[in-house]
Each structure stands twice: as C-alpha cells, then as structure tokens.
Amino acid sequence: MASSKSKVAIIGSGNWGSVAARLVASNTLKLSNFHDEVRMWVFEETLPSGEKLSSVINQSNENVRYLPGIKLGENVVADPDVESAVKDANMLVFVTPHQFVDGICKKLVGKIRQDATAISLIKGMDLKPEGPSMVSKLIKDSLQIDCCVLMGANIANEIAKEQFSEATVGYAENKSLADEWVRLFNTNYFLVSAVQDVAGVELCGTLKNVVAVAAGFVDGLQLGNNTKAAIMRIGLNEMRAFCKMLFASVNDETFFESCGVADLITTCLGGRNRMCAEAFAKSGGKRSFDELEAEMLKGQKLQGVLTAKEVYIVLSQRGCLQMFPLFTTVHHICTGRLPPSDIVRYREHANNSALVNSDSNMVPAALPAIRSLRASRIQVQDSNNVGQCMTALPGGLSCVICALSTNSRCRNIPAD
Numbered sequence: 001m002a003s004s005k006s007k008v009a010i011i012g013s014g015n016w017g018s019v020a021a022r023l024v025a026s027n028t029l030k031l032s033n034f035h036d037e038v039r040m041w042v043f044e045e046t047l048p049s050g051e052k053l054s055s056v057i058n059q060s061n062e063n064v065r066y067l068p069g070i071k072l073g074e075n076v077v078a079d080p081d082v083e084s085a086v087k088d089a090n091m092l093v094f095v096t097p098h099q100f101v102d103g104i105c106k107k108l109v110g111k112i113r114q115d116a117t118a119i120s121l122i123k124g125m126d127l128k129p130e131g132p133s134m135v136s137k138l139i140k141d142s143l144q145i146d147c148c149v150l151m152g153a154n155i156a157n158e159i160a161k162e163q164f165s166e167a168t169v170g171y172a173e174n175k176s177l178a179d180e181w182v183r184l185f186n187t188n189y190f191l192v193s194a195v196q197d198v199a200g201v202e203l204c205g206t207l208k209n210v211v212a213v214a215a216g217f218v219d220g221l222q223l224g225n226n227t228k229a230a231i232m233r234i235g236l237n238e239m240r241a242f243c244k245m246l247f248a249s250v251n252d253e254t255f256f257e258s259c260g261v262a263d264l265i266t267t268c269l270g271g272r273n274r275m276c277a278e279a280f281a282k283s284g285g286k287r288s289f290d291e292l293e294a295e296m297l298k299g300q301k302l303q304g305v306l307t308a309k310e311v312y313i314v315l316s317q318r319g320c321l322q323m324f325p326l327f328t329t330v331h332h333i334c335t336g337r338l339p340p341s342d343i344v345r346y347r348e349h350a351n352n353s354a355l356v357n358s359d360s361n362m363v364p365a366a367l368p369a370i371r372s373l374r375a376s377r378i379q380v381q382d383s384n385n386v387g388q389c390m391t392a393l394p395g396g397l398s399c400v401i402c403a404l405s406t407n408s409r410c411r412n413i414p415a416d
Ligand SMILES: NC(=O)c1ccc[n+]([C@@H]2O[C@H](COP(=O)([O-])OP(=O)(O)OC[C@H]3O[C@@H](n4cnc5c(N)ncnc54)[C@H](O)[C@@H]3O)[C@@H](O)[C@H]2O)c1
Pocket: 012, 013, 014, 015, 016, 017, 018, 042, 043, 044, 066, 095, 096, 097, 098, 100, 121, 122, 123, 124, 154, 155, 156, 157, 299, 300, 301, 302, 303
C-alpha cells in the first residue's frame, strides 16, 4: 500500500538551499506525517581535493562548499541527479539562484509525482518575450503544479546558527496547503506565517535585492546612516509601486510582514548584494560585479545586479522609467553608465534620454514601446476623463500612479 506520508525534496544546495534542507530535515524527524529522509539535489562540482561535492556532503553531513562548519542532519541525502532527487517526493522546495530555475524546470517536466506541490524560496524573476514571470509562476506553468513562496528576513548563515528570525509563506488559494508548508518550515527559532498574496511576498523578496545594491553603494561611499535610511525608504516606495504595477492585487499589509520591510532591513545591513555593491563603490566602479562576486562570494551568486537589469527592461518596455528613479539609477551604476556617487542624484537620471538611448541595444523593443505608450497616454489625457485614470499599459496593466491612489487623475503622462 502506498504511504500517505509526505516526502520532501530540496532542489538546490547553495547557501540558503543547504540551510533550508537543515531546517526542513529537523522537522521531518519530529513530524509523523513526513518521511524522515530529505533528498537535496546538488548541482555537481569537483572540489579542489578532486572529490565530488555530493559525495563529500554525504560522507561528512556538511556542505563544505556553501555552508561549511554546519551539520545538515543525518537524514539529508545529497543527490547529484535532479530527476532521482524528486522522483518520490510530493513536496518540492525550489531554492536555486533565479537564473537557473527555467533550465531546471525544463528537466523536470514529466518527471515529478502527479500529486506533487511546490514552494519557491527563490528571490528573483524570469523575463520571457511576453513579459516578466515570477519564479513561482514559471514553476507552476512548467510543471502544472501549485506553487507557494517563502520569503523573509533570512540571511542563511544566521538561520544556520539557529538565531531567531521570521518568514512569510505566500499562497494563492489553498490555505491548507500553505499551512502544511508552514508546519514543514516552522521551528522555535524560525517563525513562519502565511498570507494570501503570492505576488506581493515574492516581489518583495525579489526587489529588495535591488535596494540592497543601492544601500551597498551608500556604504562604499561612507555616506552614513541617514542616507542609507533614505535610500531604503525610497526603495521601499519603488518596491510597492512596482508590485502594484505588475499585480494590482498586492496587499499593502504584505509590506509589513517579514518578507517586506524586515527583509529590506536585513539585506541592506548584512546581505551579500550589499557587501559586493560596497566593494564596487569603493573601487569607484572600476571592478566589475562578476569579478567581485567570484572573489567575495566564492561560488555563491548575486541576485541584485541581474534583477536590477530585469526590472530596468520591464520598466523600459512599459515606459515607466521616470517613475522608478532609484531602480533605474542602480542599473545605470551597475552597468558603468553612471558613477556610484550618483546614487544620491537618482532623481536626475531616471528620465535621462541619453542613458535610455545608450541602452537601446539591450532592450531593442523598449523605445518603440515607450513611444507608442506615450501616444496612448496623451490620448487618454485628451479624453478629459478627470476623476478616473483610464491609462492602459501594455498587457492590460493599470497605471501605477492610479493603482496607488485611486480616483485621482492619472499624472503619469510623460511631459513630451
Ligand atoms: N543565501 C541567503 O542568505 C539567502 C537567503 C534567502 C533567500 N536566498 C535566495 O535563495 C536563492 C538561492 O540562494 P542560495 O544562497 O541557496 O544560492 P547561492 O547563492 O549559494 O548559489 C550557489 C548555488 O548555485 C548553484 N549553481 C551554480 N551554477 C549552477 C547552474 N548552472 N545550474 C544550477 N545551479 C547552479 C551552485 O551549485 C550552488 O548550489 C536565491 O534566489 C537567493 O536570493 C538566499
């Protein structure tokens, strides 16, 4: 007879992936409705000793590469074959750097259990030709399964030491499924709660990485705490506006959960994006982020620089750069178009046509899209529809300004 116990697989084994495996494995031992064993997929690599990482993890019970010095729990089994790692599992935890998830999902099509369900701990989004796709949607659509998200103020090395923190599960409709994920992750030092707002939770986790890069520039320039707090506040506003632009359903309350303001604070104080951006600013923008990532993170991956680029592309395509001056300036600094010191001159750069034009190779579709968008907005302005904004953005999205302040006339019409 088939067992009714749930079986968990962790897809990813980096810094957070290893800590997530440890957390979950401590609970599967305690909770009777879970199989003890937790399989953790390892993107295989050969260590300087010549040994395979997955073998060393299984021998030492330690991820010597991404989480040295911490025992994972004897019931964590490293598996270098992703298909074999997920084969028997009905609860799939996705936790890889966001740039790899599309490829992983493609490998898993047709290879997972019929009754499988997923949760994404991945902070980032995927850009498709038709527009941005959140990672949870990518997983949901590729594998035809439900996908919750778990985000929060969760610097992995601190959770590995069992220092108290909180996290937020975002779910779409199925509250009992969300409760099952909460049970799987919740411990006395890791308090998890659930909110019905997948997009809000996931976008908070994604966008805070861009603000963390800005905070790192401030640190590198030694501009002090007031400046950093200002950048965080402005960043939070842009996070909220971006969320509302993509998903009008995002709840304001979500920003007060661990996934919102708490994650923003921790990442701007102690995250890897902040640390590498600080080094970048200290070098006057002369050292590349790729070089700094390789040197400082030793195989771990930065998400903020890539996310800043992805956000920039989305904003360009929607003709909304001028409404997100901080996000836009972070991208221009990361790509060397502006010096790091311009982080505090962010208001001057969002609508800088020379900078936008210099990016036209990167986003060839963006400039015509902006032009046609401007034309449609000017028509809206002429329609004399005062009292309710009728601005239609591509993809049927509503105007960000009016999504934030309903019943006001749309002020989001470019001057020209
Ligand atoms: N580390 C943290 O403190 C933390 C906390 C919360 C959320 N997150 C988020 O969790 C996600 C995963 O982060 P992480 O810290 O576990 O990873 P990481 O930054 O440690 O990245 C290293 C991982 O990427 C894998 N990798 C490298 N090349 C690959 C490839 N071509 N294909 C597949 N995998 C490859 C490596 O094998 C390793 O497992 C990210 O979205 C991150 O933002 C991280």
